[in-house]
Amino acid sequence: MTKIISLLIIVLLFTYFFSFANDFTIEKINTFAFAQNFNTSEESIIIEYPYLYALTSHGLEIYEIMNNAHLQQLAVLSIRSPDRFVKKDNFIYITNLRNDIYDLFPICLYQVDITDKENPYIYNEIEFDETIRYFILQIYNNYLYLLNGYIPDRIYTIPDLEFFTSIPASIDIEKINDSIGINMPYANLLDIYDVSDFTNIQQIGTIDMTPIHGNCGTRYFEMLNDTILIAGGQSAVSFWNISDSANWEYISHYELDEYMIFGKNFTIIDTFLALTRFDGLELLDISDIYNPQSVDFIEYLIYGLASASYNDDLYLATWVDGIRRYKVENNEINFIENIFEYPYFHSGYIYSNYLFVQTFHYGFYLFDISNPDAPVEIATSLSNPNYKDLKGYENLIVTKDWTDYNYKIFDISDPLNPVLINTIPVGDYYQVSWSYLSFDDTELNTVYFFTVYPNTIIRKYDISEPGNTILLFEYTDLDGDSFFVKNGYGYLLNDINNYQNLYILNGLYENTPYLANTIDHFSEYIYTPLIRPYNNYLGLFYKSEYDETKFFNLNDPLIPTFAFELSVPSNYACPGIYDDILFTSTWTSSYIYDISGNPSGILETIDSINGFTYIRSIDFYNSGDNNYLFTIEESDIGVFEFSYSHSVGDEILNQDNIILNNYPNPFSNSTTISFSGTLNSHELSQIRIYNVKGQLVKNFELRTPNSEFMKVVWDGKDEDGKSLSDGIYFYKLISKNQSLTRKMLLLR
Secondary structure: OHHHHHHHHHHHHHHHHOOOOOOOEEEEEEEEOOOOOOOOOOOOEEEEOOEEEEEOOOEEEEEEEOOOOOEEEEEEEEOOOEEEEEEEOOEEEEEEOOOOOOOOOOOEEEEEEOOOOOOOEEEEEEEOOOOOOOOEEEEEOOEEEEEOOOOOEEEEEOOOOEEEEEEOOOOOOEEOOOOEEEEEEEOOEEEEEEOOOOOOOEEEEEEEOHHHHOOOOEEEEEEOOOOEEEEEEOOEEEEEEOOOOOOOEEEEEEEOOOOEOOOOOEEEEOOEEEEEEOOEEEEEEOOOOOOOEEEEEEEOOOOEEEEEEEOOEEEEEEOOOOEEEEEEEOOEEEEEEEEOOOOOEEEEEEEOOEEEEEEOOOOEEEEEOOOOOOOEEEOOOOOOOOEEEEEEEOOEEEEEEOOOOEEEEEEOOOOOOOEEEEEEEOOOHHHHHOEEEEOOOOOOOEEEEEEOOOOOEEEEEEOOOOEEOEEEEEEOOOOOOEEEEEOOEEEEEEEOOOOEEEEEEEOOOOOOOEEEEEEEEEEOOOOOOEEEEEOOEEEEEOOOOOOOOEEEEOOOOOOOEEEEEEOOOOOOEEEEEEOOEEEEEEOOEEEEEEOOOOOOEEEOOOEEEEOOOOEEEEEEEEEOOEEEEEEEEOOOEEEEEEEOOOOOOOOOEOOOOEEEEEEOOOEOOOEEEEEEEOOOOOOOEEEEEEOOOOOEEEEEEEOOOOOOEEEEEEOOEOOOOOEOOOEEEEEEEEEOOEEEEEEEEEOO
């Protein structure tokens, strides 16, 4: 009797749940694996011994400089998209970067109290209404100067942060010292201003540095002493006597044979300058400023950014290597160590209970995420620094090997012990750089290779046997810039001149590809967009805030038809889809859409989330009834828990040639779901099982789609093998433009 009453309640709950649609909630539950990478070439390291302050992509980090010059981390204060910082007494002032027009966060000024080095906190905060993207920060005596070239500059008193005055947008003052600033109407033409009184700023002179620095802008200035100014451009560094503030006297300059970065491009180390070039660090002896001499050079793979020094140690901020420490002695500069907890993250892939994360040149990191609240790092043999450009597909991970110039395919069925099963030769550095692999869900044990260098090449390989792959065909008849394979068709997008043609190939199953259709002017993007497969859609997007993300229906694989456009594009990385919920990667945000049913037109968001830094990729993890989104960001990994419900009714009901049922029903231990009928050739079909909340609990992929009769056995367990509770469940057959839903009752 109790069982019957419970079932009646379940049926009533079912009716209630499906009288509403698309109840979506999401919240952030964790952030882990903080990486020490930097995004700006401006001031990002400040040293006031014994402390080093670093503004990484994740926020403010405070270190103690130990006796051996190594850094001991004391604290991390997370701040979203930090951009510039300055220090005065016991406060650090930080502004963030507004990444694009879709960024949900405004520009803010944060005043951070660092009295307790191990516990910094935001003491005060000012939010700005303008839709600008940045402020440059400068301190003049007891004033904080916020510079932006598009609106009037603002000046605040410190430390109380009271607004003091503003300066017209036509004048952007960059600091030389506490009483002199410059405005640069042109690259190397400097107007000199007296800024000793901000209520009465006066131009007092002009200096033209073009004869020394040419057309390359002069960007960074620093006083060597009370009278000598050093100016750093991209092609030269020059020395000036500014004892007469209005009339600067040229002393000397040093011209480089390679460009320096455009930003804080030199650091004073006693009688030396460390010049930050794109290809390495150059050591310049300035003991005689009338005759500066280059004495050493050290090359690096990835260029450095801003730097700071203490004694003879140089600490260089980098994009992917954290903080690099160098030692200057005996007229030489030598690399000592990289300092980071984690390097720059590039992408990720979840398989089973594990997250594989690719770095820029430290191989992969592996995390056990079975407890999303507390992921655990695990050592992996995939930490080879030559492995880059991770691509995951079911139980496989593909990576480019930048030493052997080939692709390596690993079986990660046991994530703790990846096994190399195949190698695909490529040729050289450029072909590796301009190529990628594509899988077709309907073809087991095959992979497609695509490159645009030296010309467009499409290859298909058999990877069924371990070892070297078998080439099945090579196709070079068409030019293209982006490619994927789906359901036996190849889609090749070719950029012409601000518009793109789409070529559709058939015959891939038979290894005899041929052009089956051409759609002229398929898209009109200024730059070449990317195409990728998403469920039964062709997705089209470009990494720009001004270009749309569009989806085309592939019901007829030879004639993709426009389905819908996202109101906010996925303009930094490919979007991800979890059971008809689409998540974008829009710089530091992810906009969320419900694409169930047959969406059309411009699709509006149902929610959004924010990361701390750029979202490089996203992936999903399911544990029982709990759904998780992992955002692999440049300097951390975010974890979000989300829930949703939407109707599991038929999208397109076609019962004429399909019979779908299960037996027994009700069932206690297992039930056999069977269908009979003819599906379109070569389709990948699925049987999905949902609970009454509309959540996917189990998915079966039907790998022999030409069969007229097929069955699967469900044991009442989810994807993780956990037994589900009694109640009503729905099973849905999905095959291209056909779908059919039935319900069943689990009663143990």
